[in-house]
Amino acid sequence: MPAAPSPGDVAPSLELPDLNGVTIALGDLAGRPVLVSFLRHAG
Numbered sequence: 001m002p003a004a005p006s007p008g009d010v011a012p013s014l015e016l017p018d019l020n021g022v023t024i025a026l027g028d029l030a031g032r033p034v035l036v037s038f039l040r041h042a043g
Contacts, residue, residue, distance in 0.1 A: 005011075014026040016036070026034065 011026055014036070015023050016026075017023050026036075
């Protein structure tokens, strides 16, 4: 298991779908504040 990041570490590469299903790469948002929320879906 990889070590947990420390404050100030560069975020890893990450691609996730937005609420409309469009894939967004974290790198596309460089220099902008980003909040990533992981929600558990019932199903």
